[in-house]
Amino acid sequence: MKARRRTDVHRACTLMRTGIGARAGGNGEAPVHWLDARRLRLYPLAALTCYVILAIGWIVRRAVLHQPDVPPFALDFLPFWSASYLGLHGHALDAYDVIKLTRVETLVEPYMRDLNGIMPWLYPPTMLLLVLPLAWLPYWMAYGVFAIGALLLFVRVVRKIAPWPQAILPILGFPGxxxxxxxxxxxCLTAGLAGLSLWLLRRHAAWAGVCAGLLFVKPHLAILFPLAFLCCRAWRALAACLATVLTTWLLSLAAFGPDTVLAFVHGVQVAQGTVAEGQAHLFRMPSLFIMARMLHAPISVAYVLHAMGALSAVAVVANxxxxxxxxxxxxxxxxxxSLLISPYLYDYDMVWLGxxxxxxxxxxxxxxxxxxEREWLVLLWLTPLLGLVVVDAVGFQFLPLVTLTxxxxxxxxxxxxxxxxxxxPIGEATS
Structure with a gap:
């Protein structure tokens, strides 16, 4: 089995040297598709160049010109560090109290005083347990460690899946x-865990289950993994996944107390109501539910439409x-x-498309x-950028249609x- 995998990888690498579009023709030759190795370098390099230009522009506007309307970098990291700070100082329950959490966020980033909105902590106690060490470091140092570590995990996993030299630039330039x-x-952390779980499944089933279990820090993205393990009879992976989920929940309950679970559930319910009533940035939420709401469908109709899409996704995975x-x-x-299950997906989760x-x-x-097919992969590569730039401009959330297609x-x-x-048979040995 391992020898066959090595042969497949060697064959794939050989084909990639001639371009991703190599395809045998009727005369035995392999005409090269327009998406060749040169373009696989050129387009990501152009994207990376644009990122650098935008970063320089942000630095000039915020640090040199001091324009007050320029938001700080990585603003969404504030709840992570602030919740970690409260948890580390024995006030984990306060992380789910919007008022107390906002006080810490404002001390870290004064821009929060001018922000028209709040940034609550909407993750389960297991995520709080995972990010708890962040507050050992100053805010920006913590973000650097967190972001670089998650990015390295994601890049490493995608390189494991697609082990070609040409792959590194499309990965780094991916808008997601x-x-x-x-x-x-x-x-990037959740995508890395998801990809690592699937890469390990045919090699070390138990560790694949551990990665899938850790992914339950965002349960709405992880829920299909146990189903997949069950359908392919990967019993060790399924057992390890369930054991990891149980262990992390027990540890979080022991560390923070059961009241944090109730606070988490309450916070999620409040957030769901806010989104359902259209009081959030809907253009950043690429789910079927939000697509229907942006088309002014009643809430009940939007939920039915989303449920139909989610059940179809479950059926495809089971099959x-x-x-x-x-x-x-x-x-x-x-x-x-996995990107079609939850009505409350956000655009940054589209990094999973990588x-x-x-x-x-x-x-x-x-x-x-x-x-x-290759043209569609180019569209998928651009999808996170299209969602951020186009959806708000046209007033229509079309990204779920891309995912469904x-x-x-x-x-x-x-x-x-x-x-x-x-x-x-498709059990653990061949899954």
Whole structure:
């Protein structure tokens, strides 16, 4: 099994040297697709150059011109550090008190006084346990350690999935990564855990389960992983996942007390009501529920539409992980479907699309491409940027349609493969 994987990787690397679009023609030659190695370098380099220019402009406006309307960098990191500070000083429950949390946030960043809104802590106590060491460091040093560590994890995992020299620039230039770093969010960490879990599943099932269990610090993104393990009969991974979830919850209860759980649930309910009533930045929430609300659909209709999409995503994952098909398609289906489950997804979570792109590239290079598939991967690569720039301008949240279309395409490829492959066991040894 390991020898076969090494052969597949070697073959994929050989094909990538001739460009991602290599495809056998009728005369035995391999005409190169327009998305060749040169463009795989050029486009990400252009994106990175734009990021540098924007960063310089931000520094000039904020540090040189002192323009008051320029927000600080990585503002979303404030609740992480402030909640960590309160937890480290024995006041974990206060992290869920908006007034007390805002006091700490304002001491750290005076810009909060001029902010038209609040920045609550909406994560479970398990996340608080994970970020608790952040307050050992000063705010900006803590952000540097947090952001760089999460970024290195994400990049390392994607490089494991797509082990080609040409992959590094598209990873670093991916707009989803830039959005996470600018926002100061934890999405690179969650994406790294999700990707690492799937990469480890065929190698060390128990550690794959541990990574999936840690991913439950954001439960709405992790909920499909145990389903996938169950469907492919990966019992060690499933047991390790459940054990990790149970252990982290017990540790957080012991550290912070049961009242933090009640406070977390209450905070989530309040946030859900705020979003449902349209009192949040809806253009930054790429879910079917928000798409319907931005089209002025009633709340009940929006929830029904979202439930239909979520159930379809669950069905695709169950089908992919029960039947024999290429593992990259299984992984891509699980990651894509995870972005369709929660009505309260945010645009920085679209960094998960980097994992989808990597898995689909692996499948395309080793199994061949259909017309338009590589162009769709370019669209996925641009999706976080399009969501940030275009959605607010047009007043329509179209990103869920991109996610749904991607999942439908993956499902179609899985159906084609399952029809062609003989029936075989798909337990831990081949999952």
């Amino acid at each position: 990564v830039a959005l996470v770093l600018v926002a100061g969010q934890a999405a 992919a992980w029960r039947k024999p098909c290429a593992y990259p398609l299984r992984a891509a289906a699980l990651i894509t479907a 994992l989808v792109i990597a898995w689909l590239c692996v499948h395309g290079v080793t199994h061949g491409w259909h017309v338009g 991607t999942l439908a395409g993956i499902h179609r490829k899985i159906r084609c493969e399952t029809r062609a492959l003989p029936t075989q």
